[in-house]
Amino acid sequence: MLLDGGMTAAQPRTDLRVALFATCFNDTMWPETPKAVVRLLERLGVRVEFPMDQTCCGQMMTNTGYAGDAVPLVRHFVDVFEKYDAVVAPSGSCVGSVRDQHPMIAHLAGDPGLASEVEEVRPKVYELSEFLVDVLGVTDVGAWFPHRVTYHPTCHSLRMLRVGDRPLQLLRAVEGIDLVELPGAEECCGFGGTFAVKNADVSVAMGTDKAEHVAETGAEVLVAGDNSCLAHIGGILGRQRSGIRTMHLAEILASTKENPA
Amino acid sequence: MSIGPVQETSPTFVGMPAFPEAAREALANTQQRQNLHNATHTIRAKRAAVVAEVDDWEALRVAGADAKDEALHHLGDYLEQVEESLTANGAIVHWARDAAEANRIVIDIARAKEVDEVVKVKSMATQEIELNEALEEAGISAWETDLAELIVQLFGDRPSHILVPAIHRNRTEIRDVFLREMARFGRPAPDDLTDDPARLAEAARLHLREKFLRAKVAVSGANFAIADTGTLVVVESEGNGRMCLTLPETLISVVGIEKVLPTWDDLGPMLQLLPRSSTGERMNPYTTMWSGVHDGDGPQEVHVILLDNGRSHVLADSVGRQALRCIRCSACLNVCPVYERTGGHAYGSVYPGPIGAVLNPQLRGTSSEVDASLPYASSLCGACFDACPVRINIPELLVELRGTVAEQGGHRAESAAMKAAAWVLSDPRRLAVAQKGATTAGKLIGKRTITKVPGLGAWTDARNLPTPPKETFRQWWAREHEEGGQR
Amino acid sequence: MSPSTSAREEILARVRSATADITSEPRLIARSASGSLPSQLAERAISRAVGAEEGTLELFAENVADYRAAVVRVPAAEVGGAVVDALRSAGVQSVVTPTGLDQSWAEAVGAAFDVVTEAAATSAQQLDQVDAVVTGSAIGIATTGTIVLDHQPDQGRRELTLVPDTHVCVIRDDQVVHDVPEAVTRLRTAAGQQRPLTWVSGPSATSDIELQRVEGVHGPRTLVVIIAGTP
Numbered sequence: 001m002l003l004d005g006g007m008t009a010a011q012p013r014t015d016l017r018v019a020l021f022a023t024c025f026n027d028t029m030w031p032e033t034p035k036a037v038v039r040l041l042e043r044l045g046v047r048v049e050f051p052m053d054q055t056c057c058g059q060m061m062t063n064t065g066y067a068g069d070a071v072p073l074v075r076h077f078v079d080v081f082e083k084y085d086a087v088v089a090p091s092g093s094c095v096g097s098v099r100d101q102h103p104m105i106a107h108l109a110g111d112p113g114l115a116s117e118v119e120e121v122r123p124k125v126y127e128l129s130e131f132l133v134d135v136l137g138v139t140d141v142g143a144w145f146p147h148r149v150t151y152h153p154t155c156h157s158l159r160m161l162r163v164g165d166r167p168l169q170l171l172r173a174v175e176g177i178d179l180v181e182l183p184g185a186e187e188c189c190g191f192g193g194t195f196a197v198k199n200a201d202v203s204v205a206m207g208t209d210k211a212e213h214v215a216e217t218g219a220e221v222l223v224a225g226d227n228s229c230l231a232h233i234g235g236i237l238g239r240q241r242s243g244i245r246t247m248h249l250a251e252i253l254a255s256t257k258e259n260p261a
Numbered sequence: 262m263s264i265g266p267v268q269e270t271s272p273t274f275v276g277m278p279a280f281p282e283a284a285r286e287a288l289a290n291t292q293q294r295q296n297l298h299n300a301t302h303t304i305r306a307k308r309a310a311v312v313a314e315v316d317d318w319e320a321l322r323v324a325g326a327d328a329k330d331e332a333l334h335h336l337g338d339y340l341e342q343v344e345e346s347l348t349a350n351g352a353i354v355h356w357a358r359d360a361a362e363a364n365r366i367v368i369d370i371a372r373a374k375e376v377d378e379v380v381k382v383k384s385m386a387t388q389e390i391e392l393n394e395a396l397e398e399a400g401i402s403a404w405e406t407d408l409a410e411l412i413v414q415l416f417g418d419r420p421s422h423i424l425v426p427a428i429h430r431n432r433t434e435i436r437d438v439f440l441r442e443m444a445r446f447g448r449p450a451p452d453d454l455t456d457d458p459a460r461l462a463e464a465a466r467l468h469l470r471e472k473f474l475r476a477k478v479a480v481s482g483a484n485f486a487i488a489d490t491g492t493l494v495v496v497e498s499e500g501n502g503r504m505c506l507t508l509p510e511t512l513i514s515v516v517g518i519e520k521v522l523p524t525w526d527d528l529g530p531m532l533q534l535l536p537r538s539s540t541g542e543r544m545n546p547y548t549t550m551w552s553g554v555h556d557g558d559g560p561q562e563v564h565v566i567l568l569d570n571g572r573s574h575v576l577a578d579s580v581g582r583q584a585l586r587c588i589r590c591s592a593c594l595n596v597c598p599v600y601e602r603t604g605g606h607a608y609g610s611v612y613p614g615p616i617g618a619v620l621n622p623q624l625r626g627t628s629s630e631v632d633a634s635l636p637y638a639s640s641l642c643g644a645c646f647d648a649c650p651v652r653i654n655i656p657e658l659l660v661e662l663r664g665t666v667a668e669q670g671g672h673r674a675e676s677a678a679m680k681a682a683a684w685v686l687s688d689p690r691r692l693a694v695a696q697k698g699a700t701t702a703g704k705l706i707g708k709r710t711i712t713k714v715p716g717l718g719a720w721t722d723a724r725n726l727p728t729p730p731k732e733t734f735r736q737w738w739a740r741e742h743e744e745g746g747q748r
Numbered sequence: 749m750s751p752s753t754s755a756r757e758e759i760l761a762r763v764r765s766a767t768a769d770i771t772s773e774p775r776l777i778a779r780s781a782s783g784s785l786p787s788q789l790a791e792r793a794i795s796r797a798v799g800a801e802e803g804t805l806e807l808f809a810e811n812v813a814d815y816r817a818a819v820v821r822v823p824a825a826e827v828g829g830a831v832v833d834a835l836r837s838a839g840v841q842s843v844v845t846p847t848g849l850d851q852s853w854a855e856a857v858g859a860a861f862d863v864v865t866e867a868a869a870t871s872a873q874q875l876d877q878v879d880a881v882v883t884g885s886a887i888g889i890a891t892t893g894t895i896v897l898d899h900q901p902d903q904g905r906r907e908l909t910l911v912p913d914t915h916v917c918v919i920r921d922d923q924v925v926h927d928v929p930e931a932v933t934r935l936r937t938a939a940g941q942q943r944p945l946t947w948v949s950g951p952s953a954t955s956d957i958e959l960q961r962v963e964g965v966h967g968p969r970t971l972v973v974i975i976a977g978t979p
Contacts, residue, residue: 022734024686028696029727031734050738056686061679063641063660065667069683076687101660159643188598192640199638200719201285205602206640207724235724238710265762296958303959314891335774337764344756350942356755408965409956425956432957458957462965469966474872490942500910500952500967507906508872518759523775525936529929532947536892543811544892544928544949547967549906552942558905559944573762579769 013136018048019081021089021125024056030227033090036254036261037128040143041088043254044136048088053080059097062105064194071109074102078117086135087125090250092157092225095127100160127157128250129166129225139169145255146176150219152210152233154226155188167225167249174252180217184209191232204236211236214244222246265573267626271360271391273419277609279634284603293429297604300428304595307541308648314543315533325534326652328527329586332488332519333576339488339521340567346491350553352563357515360390363568367392367480367513368399370564374511376401376477380469382495382502383407384482385423385589386515386568388611392480403480404446404472406501408465415442421605421613423591424539429604432456443468469501479505479560483516484588485531486565489524492552493565496535496545506549512560517568519576519585531588534650539590571624580661581623586651587616593645593655599638608635615645619658627666636662696733703729804890808924809975811893815950816963817971824920827976828856831882831916834972835861838914840879844869846908848901849882853918857882866904872911880914881968886945888924888975889931895919895973896931897946906944915968917948920976 018041022034034050041048057077058070077098081087089095099122106115132138151171157163171179190196190206197203210233214222222237224230227248234246247261255261277283287293312318332339344354357363371379379396381387381403393403393414405414409427413420415438420426427435439450439461448471450464481502485494493514495502506512522531536545554563576582594600594614605613609631610621618635627633636659645655667676685691711726720726732740805821813819822830831853835843842862845854857863861880869875884902885895895917897903909915925931935945952967963969 024692027692027734028699029729031730031732031737034734035737050734050742052735052739053689055689055692058683058686061683063663064675064679065636065660065663065665066676066679066683067660067664069679072687073683104657155640155642155644159647186644188640188642188644190598190640192642195637195640197719198634199281199284199599200722201281201288202599202602202638203640204723205288206598231727232724235720235726238725239712239723263762263765265759265766300959331775334767334770334772336767337760338774340760340763356759358755358758362755406966407956408954412956425959427956428959435957458960458962461957462954462962466965470876473966474876490936492942498952499954499956499965501965503906503910503946504966507910518763526929526932529932532932533928540955542815542949544889544894544947546815546949546951546953548945548947550945550947552944555899555944558899559907567759569759569762573759573766576763577766582766 013046016046016085016135017083018046019084019087020048020050021054021081021087021094022050023089023091023094026090026227029231030248033227033248033250036248036250037088037090039259040141040250040254044138044141046136049084051080057094057097057102058105059094059101060193062097062101067105067108070105074105074109074118075114077102078114078121081125082117082121085124086131087121088128088131089125090128090225090248091227092127092154092161092163093228095125096156096160098122098125127161127163127225129157129163129170130161132170132253133166140173141170141253143174143253143255144176144257145174145252145261147220148178148180148218149221149223149252150180150182150214150217151185152182152189152214152222152224152229153185154224154229157225158186163225170249170253171223177252180219182217183213189229189233191229193228196232203232207232207236211240211242215242219244221252223249223252225249264577265569265571267574268571268624269359270625270629271389272394273391274609274631277629277631279630280607280609280638281634283607283609283631284638287603287607292431293604294602296429296431297601300425301595301601304541308538308592308595311537311541311543315537321530321533322650322652324530325650326586328522328530329651331523332521333582333585336518336521336576339523340518342488343486343491343521344567346489347553347565348491350491352491352553352565355564355566357566357568357570359570363390363515363566363570364392364395366566367515368396368401370511370513371396371401371478372399374478378402378404378472378476379478379480380404380406380472380476380505380509381410382479382481382497382505383410384480384515385611386482386517387480388420390515390568390570392515404469406469406472406505407497408462408499408501411465411469412438415439415446419606420611422594423589423613432458432461435461439464447471473504473508476505476509478511478513479509481505481512481514483514483520484535485522485528486516486520487522487525487528490552492525492550494528495549497548498540498546500547503547503549506551507559509560511562511564513564513566515566515568517570518572535588535590538592538648538650575620575623578623581619581658583653584616584619584623584658586653587620588651590650592648592650596644596648598642598644599640608638615639615655616653619653619655619662622662622665627662627669633666633669636666693735696735699729700731700733700736703731804926805921805924805975808888808890808893811890812895812950812973813893815893817893817950817973819973819975821975821977823977827918827974828853830974831918832856832860834916834974835880835882835914838880838970838972840914842878843880843882844875844878844908844912845882846902846904850884850902850918853882866908869908872907875907875911878912880916881908881912882916883909883918885917885919885923887931887934888919889926889928890924891927892949894931894947894949896935897948898935898943899946900943906946909946910967913968914970914972916972916974918974918976920978922978924975
């Protein structure tokens with residue numbers, strides 16, 4: 001099972017009914033990311049479904065102080081996803097919201113039925129790197145990406161989900177990649193959803209420091225597991241005309257010689 | 262049922278601007294930003310190193326949180342017990358509902374002792390109640406004896422950090438203020454004073470020693486008040502605490518009611534958690550424990566003032582009460598990326614940083630501009646929760662407090678936007694319709710970069726906006742899987 | 749009703765109504781010495797210390813030195829000489845000795861320095877003129893390099909170990925425990941019998957100026973710890 005220091009999937013998990021939770025931001029703004037997840041999982045022998053009824057985890061409302069408005073979204077989320085064995089999302093932040101906030105919102109709604117449904121669905125929801133490493137047991141996904149890359153572990157992946165070095169294990173196994181360490185990697189980039197707008201000055205100050213660290217590495221590509229953080233850092237890198245691209249982890253893992261990203 | 266009232270905002274902080282405005286000003290102060298960056302990164306590394314030495318830090322955190330929760334959940338019982346044991350040990354216990362009451366008790370004792378000065382151990386509680394200002398008004402000088410507090414006092418400044426209050430000042434500034442101001446209050450600084458920290462500390466030692474040897478009354482806080490033994494504990498580094506707690510005849514300690522620990526054994530975890538989290542040391546240089554009056558040793562008149570000042574109000578919130586576990590170690594400040602860039606003053610309180618962002622709006626309510634803005638002064642990155650030795654889930658509290666702020670109204674546009682977004686997002690058909698707007702924009706914009714959008718200045722002033730795609734994922738999937746049949 | 753009494757009643761009423769949702773019993777009634785987590789931690793620390801005594805002593809010496817105190821290890825019979833050596837190298841002339849200091853150490857010190865007895869040192873001002881103090885101690889903690897004074901007669905009143913600028917402190921090796929909870933447990937005395945405690949970890953220090961550590965602000969700037977072998 002071990003190959004070049006990485007694990008390759010021994011058996012395609014056709015026994016699992018897997019749903020893709022694209023997340024509303026990715027669906028609307030960054031469709032290439034969920035497309036990459038589909039390509040990647042299909043390449044690994046996983047049949048992934050996209051329930052067309054899905055919408056949003058409700059994190060934006062909750063974190064802005066409108067948790068009450070998130071109740072129907074949580075209800076909708078469990079209705080859409082409860083029939084699946086596993087739900088994969090290319091966003092540490094949205095998975096963090098499902099795991100950490102949905103129980104609180106169900107409690108707030110005073111609905112024990114919803115709370116128990118949340119408890120049932122919650123453990124089946126995986127961030128992409130967790131699904132690959134923990135469920136599929138794979139770290140070498142057969143990707144090819146011959147570029148210098150640095151990885152930013154986003155806060156919710158790091159401190160809410162505790163994905164640890166799973167994304168790095170996956171990246172290290174990518175053929176041709178030149179993976180360089182990001183200084184101060186564990187520090188927040190300053191996005192923080194509503195924070196980026198309500199405290200724009202501090203947010204930009206944090207993002208500027210992050211962008212400086214990224215530039216120091218000499219990387220061509222900054223990779224992370226959350227497009228919202230990447231949009232913030234990328235927005236600053238773009239304004240600085242740094243020439244550094246931002247890419248979601250899924251897009252690098254989906255990249256192959258035949259179909260390069 | 263009578264829930265305790267919120268704390269009245271102390272005069273210094275009345276009318277403070279909202280966090281974003283104060284932060285903007287702080288961000289422009291490059292010297293301060295550099296000082297803060299160096300300081301926070303230095304303490305961060307020290308803390309990480311000594312935390313890593315402990316076998317099971319997580320078990321200690323749980324034990325610490327447990328001990329504090331036990332005290333808080335049964336606070337009425339433990340307050341009565343601590344009063345009883347302190348009294349049995351010869352201390353005189355007072356109760357103060359608010360800052361004014363606590364200050365009056367201190368002033369009355371000082372007047373009864375006929376003193377015109379007191380020496381002080383660094384104490385967050387006495388800062389919170391602005392005791393020094395109250396004493397000053399009563400004609401009594403309060404000498405801060407912690408080096409950093411002395412620096413702040415000589416500057417006529419405000420502390421910007423719980424642990425190192427003069428973190429925003431560098432050595433040259435400190436030498437200058439010693440040379441300029443010390444003579445006004447006592448023994449002057451030597452003329453040939455340099456900015457070498459050892460020389461500066463020596464100057465402070467000499468300046469303060471005459472005050473320690475002369476003082477009749479000292480005022481302190483306490484890190485812990487042990488209910489079953491009636492013991493107060495002060496954790497410090499410089500020995501100024503020991504001086505104040507030992508030499509004067511009368512000692513007055515102002516102790517927040519949340520400082521109670523149920524039993525002596527609870528010191529086991531606490532004395533491991535606090536120094537490692539605070540100064541990043543295995544143990545701080547000096548800890549003093551005293552149990553009322555000790556015959557022939559130390560102050561022979563010992564007063565303890567148990568202070569509410571909004572704490573019982575915080576205690577009434579079943580989620581929010583965890584903030585009262587705080588042991589004022591300041592680990593959350595040192596790991597906070599927001600604090601690192603803004604410093605402490607922007608938080609408009611003696612409690613800055615992440616803990617201040619949750620504690621102030623709970624202690625004082627959310628009616629003032631600054632208190633209503635504090636729950637948003639965080640990117641919710643979670644570094645504070647990870648560092649907290651008593652496991653206060655600060656991000657969770659911030660989100661809860663945002664709910665409180667949103668509920669009190671006055672954010673009509675935001676509230677409407679959230680309602681509209683929730684309405685759209687609770688139904689996939691509505692979402693699909695809304696997405697058409699984005700993809701239409703995407704088609705119009707093409708490959709151009711978005712650098713400015715009216716109304717989105719907060720974003721676009723320094724950041725480009727991502728260009729919307731021409732087709733959403735949902736549209737692509739439908740095209741691939743439904744129009745095009747099975748793949 | 750005095751204003752203070754009413755403040756007491758009011759605060760207690762507020763606190764009780766704030767915690768009305770709590771249904772558990774307070775530990776102060778139910779708690780036994782072995783049932784709580786801190787005690788379990790203490791027990792673990794104690795069991796770990798057993799059989800690791802030499803390691804514990806070495807760790808203690810290492811950690812005390814790490815906080816920039818001088819550390820000397822001598823057999824019990826040589827303590828008096830080691831104390832005198834330590835005082836000499838600190839360059840002191842006058843020494844205050846607590847009433848209950850070991851007779852042989854007191855004699856060794858008395859032969860070499862001007863001695864002020866605890867009974868004769870009646871004020872802090874007077875102590876401010878004395879260069880050094882020699883004491884015993886109550887407990888040493890290895891993991892933190894800490895010495896705890898409980899101010900028994902061999903250590904004297906608190907001000908003795910505070911005002912003079914040099915502190916020579918003798919600890920027997922059987923007084924050193926491994927970790928903090930064990931020390932806490934050992935230091936617990938019966939209600940109403942509490943002694944004042946001073947925990948000392950290295951000389952007085954500050955990091956208030958640009959976080960640069962400076963040894964010595966108000967407490968003794970020189971701390972010498974003499975670890976005495978068991979006789």
